[in-house]
Amino acid sequence: MTDVEVRDLTKTFGRVTAVDGMSFTVPAGKITGFLGPNGAGKTTTLRMALGLVRPSAGEALIGGVPYHRLARPRRSVGALLEATGFHPGRRARDHLRVLTAAGGLPGHRVDEVLGQVGLASSAGRRVREFSLGMRQRLGLAAALLGDPPVLLLDEPANGLDPAGIAWLRGLLRGLADEGRTVLVASHVLSEVAQTADHVVIVNEGRLRFAGPLRELGETSGALESAFLNLTAVSR
């Protein structure tokens, strides 16, 4: 059981405060939706949790340890950040082979995760031939490569068609049922309402709500009305 804990996390870029004293816990064994309007600080928070952006204050801990102190980060955390992190001339299988070499992972994982995300038949194709949805699947394959107990996914449904979104929902549910910690940043509320057990809602860099989804109400429109209330611009 590996929780993700964000404590008083703050990031300022020049005079802009992108994340402002954020604290919440992402529980293991559940799917947690990370919600907020564009520019609310979701991506910056994820990047701080992954050691890519240095916090101005506070910390993010993965099982009690900051990311840069993890002994084998790819075995502890799988991350999907954006669909652009590929060399267009590299084949899908080679992309993952680079990562197994860098992460000290066994080579047989490459074909396993390609099968898991439905790209086994495209393993030998160059990424420039991939659709956005296929790139998204390859990014998910990279996140799953180290069989990690924690998954931090930024807009994982981006570019997936309806069948792909249904597939993703099943994948995430299976991962959470295995006891993993699954955080899904998204601004597609209907998607999160169908998938998540727990939600974290942020706006303008600040935490607005963190807790079980059902606390926001049981009706189908409850998440949307709660979200709009919580993120209403305070002017």
Add this chain to the structure above:
Amino acid sequence: MIRSEFRKLGSVRSPWLLLAAGPLIVVAGITGLIQSGGNVHDPAVQSRALAHVGLAALFTLLFGIMAVAGEYRHGTITDTFLSSPARGRVIAAKLASYGLVGAAAGLVSSVVAIGVTAAWWAAEGGSFHPGAGGTWLTLGGGLAANVAFAVIGVGVGALIRNLVAAVAAALAWIALVEGIAGQIAGPGPARWLPFYASEALGRTNLSAAGHLLPQWAGGLVLAGYAAAFAAAAVVTTLRRDVT
């Protein structure tokens, strides 16, 4: 981590096309030297032919720039740092693997240079003496310049993370800035600049030969630049956010 770097290199085509340009420049340069009336009976001309190996270092410089700035361009740097949050070690692995490839590229250029020079000398009725005119010093210096510029390239790519800007800055420096700085400051101070130092090291002698440093000093100066760029690459990469 070094194995991961070599897998990155081995799985795309562009770096190899870039490196292949080095030996091609050597072939073209030596051919041009002979076609423009180079005297095959002069040992100094033999050394000038072989000195084209040092010019091929332009391509190991661009190759080194691609190592880092190319990762920022394609966004693969994110995955690289997720695998290895110790960024200093990532840059060290790049410096080591790209330095090695730079050495291999210099070696290929040297072999090509010897082959093409020997062929032209035979065709023109001269006799090619591998030991004459400081041949080995010229080739060794050229090879060292290939390594140094691969390392400097990694540094430039880490400092200027925009690939196009980094390549443009490097080419502008070589083609324009050093020449202009040389005219303003005079040949005395200019010979300490990196490209002039590499001319001394590779015994290229494109510029007024008398104003260059001795070969050994050029080598030391260039090694100093390589060390400074390597250190700057590590320091800036540790400090900057990856967004």
